Amino acid sequence: MNTDRRENLLARRSAILAAILVGVLFLLLPLLAVFVEALRRGLPPALEAIADPDAIASIRLTLLVAAIAVPVNTIGGVAAAWCITKFDFPGRGAMLAFIELPFSVSPVISGLVWVLLFGAQGWFGPWLQERDIQIIFALPGLVLATVFVTFPFVARTLVPLMQEQGRSAEEAAATLGASGWQTFLRVTLPDIRWALLSGVLLCNARAMGEFGAVSVVSGHIRGETNTMPLHVEILYNEYQFVGAFAVAALLALLALVTLGAKAVLERYSGMLGAML
Amino acid sequence: MHITGVLSSLQITRRALTASLPGIALAGRAALGQGTSQLLNVSYDPTREFYRAYNAEFARQWRTRTNQNVQIRTSHGGSGRQARSVIDGLQADVVTLALAYDIDAIAERGLIAPDWQKRLPDNSAPYTSTIVFLVRKGNPKAIRDWGDLIRDGVGVITPNPKTSGGARWNHLAAWAWARRQPGGDDASAEAFLSRLYRNVPVLDTGARGSTTTFAQREQGDVLLAWENEAHLAFEEFGRDKFEIIYPSISVLAEPSVAVVDRIVDRRGTRALAEAYLQGLYTPEAQALAAKHFYRPRDAQARASAGDRFPTLELVTVDAEFGGWGEAQRRHFDDGGSFDRVYRPAR
Amino acid sequence: MMAAASTVFIAPPVEREKPTGAARGRWFGLRRGPLPGFGLTFGLTLLWLGLIVLLPLAALALRPWTLGIEGVFRSLSEPRVLAALRLSFVSALLAAALNVPLGLLLAWVLVRERFPGRRLLDAAVDLPFALPTAVAGLALTALYAPNGWLGAPLAALGWQVAYTPWGIGIAMMFVGLPFIVRSVEPVLRDFPRDAEEVAATLGATAAQTMWRVVLPALRPALLAGFTMAFARAVGEYGSIIFIAGNRPMVSEIAPLLIVIRLEQFDYAGASAVGLAMLVLAFAILLALNLLQRRAG
Numbered sequence: 001m002n003t004d005r006r007e008n009l010l011a012r013r014s015a016i017l018a019a020i021l022v023g024v025l026f027l028l029l030p031l032l033a034v035f036v037e038a039l040r041r042g043l044p045p046a047l048e049a050i051a052d053p054d055a056i057a058s059i060r061l062t063l064l065v066a067a068i069a070v071p072v073n074t075i076g077g078v079a080a081a082w083c084i085t086k087f088d089f090p091g092r093g094a095m096l097a098f099i100e101l102p103f104s105v106s107p108v109i110s111g112l113v114w115v116l117l118f119g120a121q122g123w124f125g126p127w128l129q130e131r132d133i134q135i136i137f138a139l140p141g142l143v144l145a146t147v148f149v150t151f152p153f154v155a156r157t158l159v160p161l162m163q164e165q166g167r168s169a170e171e172a173a174a175t176l177g178a179s180g181w182q183t184f185l186r187v188t189l190p191d192i193r194w195a196l197l198s199g200v201l202l203c204n205a206r207a208m209g210e211f212g213a214v215s216v217v218s219g220h221i222r223g224e225t226n227t228m229p230l231h232v233e234i235l236y237n238e239y240q241f242v243g244a245f246a247v248a249a250l251l252a253l254l255a256l257v258t259l260g261a262k263a264v265l266e267r268y269s270g271m272l273g274a275m276l
Numbered sequence: 277m278h279i280t281g282v283l284s285s286l287q288i289t290r291r292a293l294t295a296s297l298p299g300i301a302l303a304g305r306a307a308l309g310q311g312t313s314q315l316l317n318v319s320y321d322p323t324r325e326f327y328r329a330y331n332a333e334f335a336r337q338w339r340t341r342t343n344q345n346v347q348i349r350t351s352h353g354g355s356g357r358q359a360r361s362v363i364d365g366l367q368a369d370v371v372t373l374a375l376a377y378d379i380d381a382i383a384e385r386g387l388i389a390p391d392w393q394k395r396l397p398d399n400s401a402p403y404t405s406t407i408v409f410l411v412r413k414g415n416p417k418a419i420r421d422w423g424d425l426i427r428d429g430v431g432v433i434t435p436n437p438k439t440s441g442g443a444r445w446n447h448l449a450a451w452a453w454a455r456r457q458p459g460g461d462d463a464s465a466e467a468f469l470s471r472l473y474r475n476v477p478v479l480d481t482g483a484r485g486s487t488t489t490f491a492q493r494e495q496g497d498v499l500l501a502w503e504n505e506a507h508l509a510f511e512e513f514g515r516d517k518f519e520i521i522y523p524s525i526s527v528l529a530e531p532s533v534a535v536v537d538r539i540v541d542r543r544g545t546r547a548l549a550e551a552y553l554q555g556l557y558t559p560e561a562q563a564l565a566a567k568h569f570y571r572p573r574d575a576q577a578r579a580s581a582g583d584r585f586p587t588l589e590l591v592t593v594d595a596e597f598g599g600w601g602e603a604q605r606r607h608f609d610d611g612g613s614f615d616r617v618y619r620p621a622r
Numbered sequence: 623m624m625a626a627a628s629t630v631f632i633a634p635p636v637e638r639e640k641p642t643g644a645a646r647g648r649w650f651g652l653r654r655g656p657l658p659g660f661g662l663t664f665g666l667t668l669l670w671l672g673l674i675v676l677l678p679l680a681a682l683a684l685r686p687w688t689l690g691i692e693g694v695f696r697s698l699s700e701p702r703v704l705a706a707l708r709l710s711f712v713s714a715l716l717a718a719a720l721n722v723p724l725g726l727l728l729a730w731v732l733v734r735e736r737f738p739g740r741r742l743l744d745a746a747v748d749l750p751f752a753l754p755t756a757v758a759g760l761a762l763t764a765l766y767a768p769n770g771w772l773g774a775p776l777a778a779l780g781w782q783v784a785y786t787p788w789g790i791g792i793a794m795m796f797v798g799l800p801f802i803v804r805s806v807e808p809v810l811r812d813f814p815r816d817a818e819e820v821a822a823t824l825g826a827t828a829a830q831t832m833w834r835v836v837l838p839a840l841r842p843a844l845l846a847g848f849t850m851a852f853a854r855a856v857g858e859y860g861s862i863i864f865i866a867g868n869r870p871m872v873s874e875i876a877p878l879l880i881v882i883r884l885e886q887f888d889y890a891g892a893s894a895v896g897l898a899m900l901v902l903a904f905a906i907l908l909a910l911n912l913l914q915r916r917a918g
Contacts, residue, residue, distance in 0.1 A: 019727050024746075025772070029772070083667045096879060098675060103854070104907055120363060122681070128363065137365060139792050151674055174657050174658060209757070216881075223349070239513075252753055256752055263744075359887075360885055477867065478868070
C-alpha cells in the first residue's frame with residue numbers, strides 16, 4: 001500500500017513535469033522567440049518599426065477590420081443561437097452544421113471564395129466594375145474574409161450554454177407579457193453575457209491575427225490594404241527581421257491582452273454575476 | 277464617394293499622419309493637399325528598394341515639371357500573384373513585373389493593349405538582370421558553374437517556378453547551359469534539371485523567401501538568385517559571409533513594365549503613368565537602377581557602373597526558347613518540364 | 623459557472639435534438655410556442671449564413687465545373703494533387719492523434735494538480751490560438767530550423783524538423799493542441815472522483831483505473847477535441863508554408879497547391895482542389911460526428 005502511494009506520487013510528479021515541459025517547449029518557446037527576435041537590437045529599433053507610418057496604417061486597418069467583423073458576427077451569432085435553442089424546426093441540426101462549416105475551411109479557400117464572387121473575373125465582378133465599386137483589394141474584401149473565418153465563434157459559444165439553460169425562464173417571461181426584446185435583455189442576456197463576451201473576445205483575437213484569407217484578397221498596397229499580419233510578412237521579405245518581429249510581438253500582445261481579458265472574465269464571472 | 281474612395285481616405289502620408297495621429301484618420305484627400313495625384317505601381321518582390329528610390333526621384337521631377345504633387349503607392353509580392361491581383365481587379369496604374377509573361381496574362385484579359393511590349397524602348401524592359409550563384413564565403417563546395425550544382429552533397433536553394441518569376445529565369449538559365457554542353461539536347465537538359473532539383477531541399481514560394489532560407493536559416497550551399505538580390509543579400513546579411521559566382525552562361529532577364537490601359541483611362545491618370553514609366557529610361561533613373569544592381573540599358577550609366585556588372589554570355593528567352601508564351605507552355609504549365617523533371621529527394 | 627465559462631471555447635458535443643413539449647409548435651402554423659422572435663432571428667440567421675457562408679461556398683462549388691466533369695477529375699488525379707491532399711489529410715489526422723495524449727496530459731494536470739506556474743500553463747494553452755498564424759510560422763521556423771534553438775540539438779541527433787513533413791506536423795500540432803485541452807477540461811472537472819476511488823479500493827491499479835474508468839468517460843470529449851484539432855490543422859496555411867520546405871510530392875500541402883494554381887490564373891483548378899478539400903474534410907467530420915454520437 002505504501003509503495004503504491006509512493007509510486008502514485010511519483011507518477012503525479014512526473015505528469016506535472018511532463019506537462020510543464022510540453023507547455024514550455026511547445027507552447028511558450030515560440031512566443032519567447034518572437035520577443036527575443038524583436039528585441040535583438042534593443043528596444044529603440046523595435047519601437048521605431050512600430051512607429052513607422054506603414055506600420056501604424058496596418059495597426060489601424062487591423063483594428064478597423066476587427067471592429068466591423070466582430071459586431072457582425074456577434075449579432076448574427078446571437079440571433080442564430082436564439083433561433084436554434086429557443087425553437088424547434090426541421091433543419092436545426094443542418095443550420096448548426098453550416099454555422100460550424102467555416103471552421104473546417106482552409107483560410108486560403110476563405111479568401112478564394114470572395115475572389116470568385118467579387119473579383120473582376122467573378123460572378124459579380126463586371127457588375128461591380130461598371131458601378132466603380134471595389135470590394136476585394138479594399139476594406140470590404142478584408143472584412144468579408146475576416147467575417148468568414150471568425151464566423152462560428154459567437155454562435156458556437158452560445159448554443160451549448162443556451163441549450164443547457166433551457167427555455168422555461170424565457171417562456172415564463174413571455175407568458176407574463178414581456179416582449180421579445182424585454183425577454184432577451186432582461187432574462188436571457190444576464191445568463192449568457194459572460195459566455196457572450198468570451199466568444200466575442202475569441203472572435204476578436206482570431207480576426208486580428210488572420211493571415212491566409214486576407215492575404216488572398218488584400219492586394220498588399222503599402223500603408224493601405226496591409227493588415228498587421230500582412231505587414232509582418234512584408235517586413236520579413238524586406239529583410240527587416242527586427243521590424244517584422246516587433247510588429248509580430250505587438251500583434252501577439254494584442255491577442256494576449258484579449259485572452260487575458262477572457263481569463264479574467266472566466267475567473268470573476270461567477271462572483272460578478274452574483275453581485276450584479 | 278465610392279468604396280475605394282473610403283479606403284484611400286485611410287491612406288496616410290507622413291505629413292497627414294503626424295497631424296492626425298490620435299483620431300481614426302478619415303482625413304480624406306484634403307490631407308494629401310490640393311493637386312496631389314496618386315499612382316499605384318504593382319511590382320514584384322526584389323524591386324522594393326529600387327522603386328522606393330525611384331519614386332522619390334520621380335515625385336521630385338514631376339513637381340518641378342508640373343508643379344503638382346504625386347504620391348506613388350506600391351504593392352510588392354510574387355510576380356504571378358501580383359498579376360493575378362490586377363486581373364482580379366486591383367486598381368494598378370502601372371505594372372512592373374518580373375517577366376513579360378505575367379504582363380501578357382493581364383493583356384490577355386483585355387486590361388492592357390496586346391502590343392504593350394512595343395510601346396517603350398528595349399522591349400519595355402528599362403533595366404535587365406541575370407541569374408547568378410550566391411555561395412558561402414570561401415566557396416567550400418567549389419561551385420564554379422551550372423555543372424557543379426548536380427554533384428552529390430551540394431544543396432541548391434531556388435524558389436518554386438510555379439509561383440516565382442525569378443525561379444523561372446533560374447530554370448531556363450540551367451536549361452540553356454545544359455543544352456549547350458557537348459551532345460546536349462532537350463532530353464539531356466531535362467535530365468540535368470531533374471538531377472538539379474534533386475539537390476533542392478527547400479522550395480520557397482518567392483525569391484525573397486529563398487534568400488532568407490539560404491542566408492538566415494543557413495540552408496543549402498548555393499542560392500540561385502537575381503544578380504541584384506545576390507548583391508542585396510551581401511549588404512543585408514554581411515559581406516564576410518557570402519561570395520557571388522558568375523557562371524559561364526546565364527539568361528538575360530528582362531523585367532518588363534506596362535501601363536494598365538483600362539485603369540489609367542478610367543482614373544484619368546494616363547499622362548502621369550506614362551511619364552512614370554518613361555522616366556525609368558532617364559539617365560538619373562538608370563543610374564539609380566545601376567546603384568540597386570539592375571543592369572542599366574543606358575550606355576553611360578553602364579560605363580560609370582564600372583566593373584559592377586561582369587560580362588558573361590547571356591541567352592535571351594526569345595532566341596533560345598521562342599518567347600515567353602512558348603517557354604511557359606513547355607516548361608512551367610501543368611505537365612511542363614518542371615512537373616516532369618521534378619523528382620524530389622526522398 | 624467556472625465550468626460553464628470554460629466550455630466557451632470548445633463546447634461539449636451538442637445534443638442536436640432536444641424538443642421540449644412546451645415550445646413544440648405546428649411547423650407551418652404561425653405559433654411556434656410561446657416565445658416571440660422566431661421570424662426575426664430565423665431571418666437574421668438565414669441572411670447571415672446565406673451571405674457569408676452559403677453564397678461564397680456555392681461559388682466555390684460551381685466554379686470547377688467550367689472544366690467539365692472529366693476536366694475536374696483529370697485536374698484532381700494529377701500525382702502532385704493527390705500527394706498534396708494525402709499529405710494534408712494524413713498529417714492533420716496524425717497531428718490531431720498525437721495531440722490527444724498531449725492534450726489529455728495538460729488537461730489532467732491543469733484540473734487535478736496544484737503546482738507553481740499552473741496559471742501560466744493554463745494561459746499558455748491558449749497561445750496557439752492567440753498567436754497569428756503567420757507569426758507562429760515565422761517563430762516555429764526560427765526555432766526548428768537546423769540552426770534554431772530546438773532545431774540545432776535535434777539536428778545533432780540526426781532529426782531534421784523544419785523543411786520536412788515533420789515541420790508540417792509540428793505546425794499542425796501547435797495550432798490544434800488547445801482544442802483537445804479545452805474540450806477535455808470541463809468534462810474532467812465534472813468527473814466524480816468517487817468513481818476512481820471506488821475502483822482503487824476494489825484493487826485496481828492506477829493504470830487500470832485510468833484505462834477502464836476515466837478514459838471511457840472522456841472518450842466523447844476527446845473525440846470532439848480531436849475533430850476540432852483535425853479540422854483546424856487540415857486547412858492551415860500561414861504557419862505551415864514557412865516551415866514546410868514546400869517540395870512537390872514531399873512537403874507541399876493542399877492549400878499551397880490552391881495558391882499555386884491561383885497564381886497560374888487557373889481559377890477552376892484552384893477551386894477544384896478547394897472543393898475536394900472541403901468535401902473530404904466534411905466527410906471526415908461527419909464520420910467523426912457519428913462516432914461521437916455513438917461514444918456519447
